[in-house]
Amino acid sequence: MVSSSYASSLANSINIKNGGAGVYENDLVMLNPSTYTIGKYEVKMKIYVPANYGGYFNIGGAWVSGGTGYQYGIDVFFNSDGTGNVSTPSNGVFSYTMDAWNDVSVIINLATTTAELKINTTSVGTFPWGAASGFGCMDIFGVGYSNATNATEIASNFYVDDVELWNWTGVGIEENNLNSNFNIAPNPSNGNITIYSGDVSFDNSNLTVLDITGKVIFKDNLSFGVHESNSINLNVVDGIYFVNVMAGKELVTKKISIRN
Secondary structure: OEEOOOOOOOOOEEEEEEOOOOOEOOEEEEEEEEEEOOOEEEEEEEEEOOOOOEEEEEEEOOOOOOOOOOOEEEEEEEOOOOEEEEOOOOOOOEEOOOOOEEEEEEEEEOOOOEEEEEEOOEEEEEEEOOOOOOEEEEEEEOOEEOOOOOOOEEOEEEEEEEEEEEEOOOOOHHHHHHHHHOEEEOOOEOOEEEEEOOOOOEEEEEEEEEEOOOOEEEEEEEEEOOOOEEEEEOOOOOEEEEEEEEEOOEEEEEEEEEOO
């Protein structure tokens, strides 16, 4: 299922498809480290749906081998007319961009048993979480529909990249929102990056850059004013890295791709 046809970061993504209506080929189950029964979590990814195709994923409870008895928390459909919908036909209808990478976020709050869907940073809405067993996995499946009524099944062929699982348990929503105020450019980069602060300011903040194993490969102390910037040079090999900026209890994290 690894494909080089499209990629958001580096050279590859996951290609999920079917052979036409009712002819299912791919079903990728991505397990959490464990099945969470308390807390607040966010699944983030990028999805690319070529024109005339559809796509789909669900996030649910504890995975059951073979799928029998698996509990669906939320279903998200990407239809071939550029609309999407949530869990049931014509519910939570949204728009997305075909033939382009779309930012997808699902915030699962097990305390309120709800899941909020965001497409390209815009909230589609908050929906009931349907998995009583908790939050255990994401299932990316090769099924597609022509529109939000889910009446006509079509060929599915889509791509998924940059999947992340965040644990926001015990973290205030204000800290979550700070993430959207910071920006890093260019991304991808050759190692020379500029961090822009947006509508927030930090004094004496700690900046750390981690590789995908969690190893700290760069750190520094910075001060940000509103709409200010700081530039750094990372002399590292090609790959994915995480830039953390922390001031007190406030944390901002951005992922960057280095291509020399």
